[in-house]
Amino acid sequence: MASAVPDTHGGVSEDMSDPIAAYTAELNAVCQNLQAEKSDLESLLVPILGKRIPRQQNFRLLTQSWLRLKELREIQAGFSILAGNDPEILRLIEQAFGALQPDETFSFDDARKLIEQASRRSLEIGSAPDLAARLRAVRAVIAAVNLDYRCAAELYAQAASTPGLSVPLQWQYQAQRALALEDLGREFTDNAALEDAVDLYETKVLALAPRAERPDDWAATQHNLGTALGVLGQRQSSTWMLEKAIGAFEHALSERSQDRVPLDWAATQNSLGNTLGILAQRHADMDMLEQSVHAFESALEERTREQSPQDWAVTQNNLGAALLSLGQRKKDKTILGQAADAYKNVLQVWIRERAPLDWASTLNNLGTTLRMLGEYRKGPRTLEQSVAAYRSALAERTRERVPQDWAMTQNNLGAALHKLGERQEDPQLLEASIAAYENALREWDREQVPMTWAMTMANLGAARKALAEQLRDVGLVRTALSDFEAVAEVFRNASHAHYYELATEQVAKMRELEKKFILARET
Numbered sequence: 001m002a003s004a005v006p007d008t009h010g011g012v013s014e015d016m017s018d019p020i021a022a023y024t025a026e027l028n029a030v031c032q033n034l035q036a037e038k039s040d041l042e043s044l045l046v047p048i049l050g051k052r053i054p055r056q057q058n059f060r061l062l063t064q065s066w067l068r069l070k071e072l073r074e075i076q077a078g079f080s081i082l083a084g085n086d087p088e089i090l091r092l093i094e095q096a097f098g099a100l101q102p103d104e105t106f107s108f109d110d111a112r113k114l115i116e117q118a119s120r121r122s123l124e125i126g127s128a129p130d131l132a133a134r135l136r137a138v139r140a141v142i143a144a145v146n147l148d149y150r151c152a153a154e155l156y157a158q159a160a161s162t163p164g165l166s167v168p169l170q171w172q173y174q175a176q177r178a179l180a181l182e183d184l185g186r187e188f189t190d191n192a193a194l195e196d197a198v199d200l201y202e203t204k205v206l207a208l209a210p211r212a213e214r215p216d217d218w219a220a221t222q223h224n225l226g227t228a229l230g231v232l233g234q235r236q237s238s239t240w241m242l243e244k245a246i247g248a249f250e251h252a253l254s255e256r257s258q259d260r261v262p263l264d265w266a267a268t269q270n271s272l273g274n275t276l277g278i279l280a281q282r283h284a285d286m287d288m289l290e291q292s293v294h295a296f297e298s299a300l301e302e303r304t305r306e307q308s309p310q311d312w313a314v315t316q317n318n319l320g321a322a323l324l325s326l327g328q329r330k331k332d333k334t335i336l337g338q339a340a341d342a343y344k345n346v347l348q349v350w351i352r353e354r355a356p357l358d359w360a361s362t363l364n365n366l367g368t369t370l371r372m373l374g375e376y377r378k379g380p381r382t383l384e385q386s387v388a389a390y391r392s393a394l395a396e397r398t399r400e401r402v403p404q405d406w407a408m409t410q411n412n413l414g415a416a417l418h419k420l421g422e423r424q425e426d427p428q429l430l431e432a433s434i435a436a437y438e439n440a441l442r443e444w445d446r447e448q449v450p451m452t453w454a455m456t457m458a459n460l461g462a463a464r465k466a467l468a469e470q471l472r473d474v475g476l477v478r479t480a481l482s483d484f485e486a487v488a489e490v491f492r493n494a495s496h497a498h499y500y501e502l503a504t505e506q507v508a509k510m511r512e513l514e515k516k517f518i519l520a521r522e523t
Contacts, residue, residue, distance in 0.1 A: 019049045022401075026059050029354050036066050037102040044069065047146050051188070055402050056357045061147070061187060068145045072100055072111075072138065082131040089127070092118035096138075112142050129164035136162070137173060140180070149184035149193070153177045171208035171217055175224065178205055182228045194232040201225040211255070219255035222248045223268050230275045242279045246272065258302065266302035269295045270315050277322045289326045296322060305349070313349035316342045317362065324369050333376040340369045352396065357405075360396035363389045364409050371416045383420040390416060399443070407443035410436045411456050418463045430467040437463060446490070454490040457483050458503065465510065474517040481510035 020027075020042055027045070031038050044065040048058050076097040083089045096114035099107045119135040140155035156177035160170045178200040185194030201221055209217035226248030233241030249272040256265045273295030280288035296319035303311040320342035327335030343366040350358040367389035374382035390413035399406040414436035421429030437460035446453040461483030468476035488503035 020045060023049075023058070025356055026055075029356060030059055030062055030066075033354050034063065034066055039106075040069065040102050041066060043106065044145065051147065053187070054404075056361070056405075057187065059357070064183075065145045065147075068141050069100070072141055072145075073097065075138070079131070079134070082128060082134060083122075086121070086125060086127070089118050089121050089125075089131075092121065108142055108146060112139060115139050115142070129162045130166075130169065133159040133162040133165050133169060133173060137176070140176065144180055144183070147187075149180045149187075153180040153184075156180060167208055168214070168217070171205060171214075171221075174200065174205045174208060175217075175221060178228070179224065182224070182231070185228070186231050189235075191232060191235060194228055197228045198225065198232065201228065215255045216261070219252045219264070219268075222252040223256070223264075223271065226252065226268075226275070227271060230271070230278070233275070234278055239279055239282050242275055242282070245275045246279070249275065262302040263308070266299040266311070266315075269299035270303070270311075270318065273299065273315075273322065274318055277318070277325070281325065284329070286326065286329055289322060289329070292322045293319065293326060305345075309349045313346050316345040317350075317365075320346065320365060320369070324365070324372070327369075328372055331376075333373055336369055336373040336376070340366060340373060343369060356396045357402065360393040360409075361405070363393035364397070364405075364412060367393065367409075367416065368412055371412070371419065374416075375419065380420055380424055383416055383423065386416040387413065387420060403443050407440040411440040411444075411459065414440065414459060414463065418459070418466065421463075422466050425470060427467055427470050430463055430470065433463045434460060434467065446486075450490050451494060451496075454487045454499075454503075458487045458506070461487065461506065461510075465506075465513070468513070468517075472517060472520070474514060474521065477510055477514045477517060481507065481514065484510055 023045065027038060027041055030036065030041055034041075041062060045058070045062055048061050048065070053061075076093065079090075079093045083093065092114050096111045096118065099105060099110040099114065115135055115138050119132065119139070122132045122135060136155050136159035140152040140159065143149070143152040143155060156173045159165075160173035160177065165173075178197045181193045181197035181200065184190050185192075185197060201224060205221045206218065206225075209221055211218040226245045229241050229245035229248060233239065233243075233245055249268050252268045253265065253272070256268050258265045273292045276288055276292035276295060280286070280292055296315055299315045300312065300319070303315050305312045320339050323335055323339035323342060327333070327339055343362055346362045347359065347366070350362055352359045367386045370382050370386035370389060374380075374386055390409055393409050394406065394413070397405045397409050414433045417429050417433035417436060421427070421433055437456055440456050441453065441460070444452045444456055461480045464476050464480035464483065467473070468480060484503055484506040488500055488507055491500035491503050
């Protein structure tokens with residue numbers, strides 16, 4: 001009933017007495033990728049770990065925080081002109097940015113307090129509105145680095161409302177305010193924050209960037225609006241938010257042409273592809289899936305490996321997911337082969353040493369693609385490659401680090417071994433399949449995730465049935481019968497009529513098989 005599935009989420013971070021020590025491999029990888037000081041990253045990681053979020057998300061947030069810190073360090077020069085001849089403001093700003101440098105005096109708290117003093121001073125002496133607004137924006141960035149997105153949004157709102165500020169700067173700070181709310185909503189599942197971001201884009205940010213006067217700012221706002229709508233739409237059962245997101249991306253593309261702003265055009269094509277893919281899954285719409293594939297392929301015209309390897313890898317990964325879904329629905333081995341090629345492309349950039357968990361996630365997805373492709377190819381080679389991909393993924397997806405991802409890949413490994421064991425008529429492969437399913441069930445508990453448990457238990461029962469048939473083992477048949485009876489009970493209690501019917505059919509088949517084996521033994 002259940003089968004191998006592509007990766008969609010991460011495991012929960014462990015609660016350890018020395019949390020930083022548990023992340024040495026990932027920290028080293030991020031250091032290498034960003035050319036960052038390890039001491040910076042360790043300081044930034046502490047508040048992230050306090051959020052108890054999936055491990056892969058930790059390092060996405062860490063990258064974002066470090067990029068914001070880098071931005072802070074690079075904007076000091078612009079304050080000299082804005083501060084004019086006031087030595088007190090210049091002194092406070094210099095000290096604040098000194099507190100942000102990578103040495104023993106590094107302190108976000110000190111930097112924030114000094115910027116607050118400079119901000120008060122600028123208001124007392126009636127400094128230019130650009131300076132007062134920019135000081136508030138610096139405080140907002142500091143808040144965002146420390147994951148206080150609500151505070152960041154409020155500070156950006158204050159910056160935007162500075163009397164005398166130009167309209168383009170009002171737009172900039174309101175847009176950053178909306179982005180802070182969007183970050184809060186996306187990273188911490190705060191739908192109210194996402195709704196606030198959408199409302200802000202629609203009622204204030206777009207109004208500050210009329211299309212006729214500032215088409216690039218208008219298009220950027222439409223793109224960001226589409227992103228917020230897309231995240232919110234994924235979390236809702238209705239599809240109208242996703243449909244609105246597609247409309248926003250299409251508006252952005254009406255100004256973001258490939259010839260004029262190729263990388264912005266590619267970014268919006270990539271986002272459009274993602275949203276089309278999600279909506280296509282909801283509607284089981286293959287035409288829309290093909291549109292999603294086309295959008296990703298368009299993005300890759302500009303997102304080349306040579307010019308932007310990380311963006312190229314992200315879009316190749318998205319393309320792989322869309323092709324996998326399309327190939328599965330069409331039962332088309334050519335499309336599945338293209339999906340496998342896309343994931344192999346990703347692995348050229350997301351290498352184990354520099355992105356261990358992304359590398360493992362891609363191998364999991366490649367394994368799933370190869371397993372499906374192996375069903376259409378004669379011989380064991382493609383299925384063996386699927387098994388190898390899953391086992392490689394488990395080298396980084398350990399139970400200790402990412403327990404939910406480990407369970408997912410164990411389930412997927414079980415599916416590949418199951419198929420290979422049946423094709424090869426090899427009991428050892430089926431035994432390995434059973435062991436993999438049993439591993440997955442060590443994390444997927446019946447009480448906590450009953451549907452996931454039941455799907456995996458159904459897979460386990462099917463593998464035991466296949467092994468029982470090869471060995472003609474009535475004891476295994478009885479164990480499989482118990483598996484399917486438990487599965488049927490979960491589906492009945494959950495009112496999943498279709499799955500309950502499938503499970504009861506398996507119960508009946510197990511009973512018939514049990515009778516058959518008993519009769520054969522007696523005769």
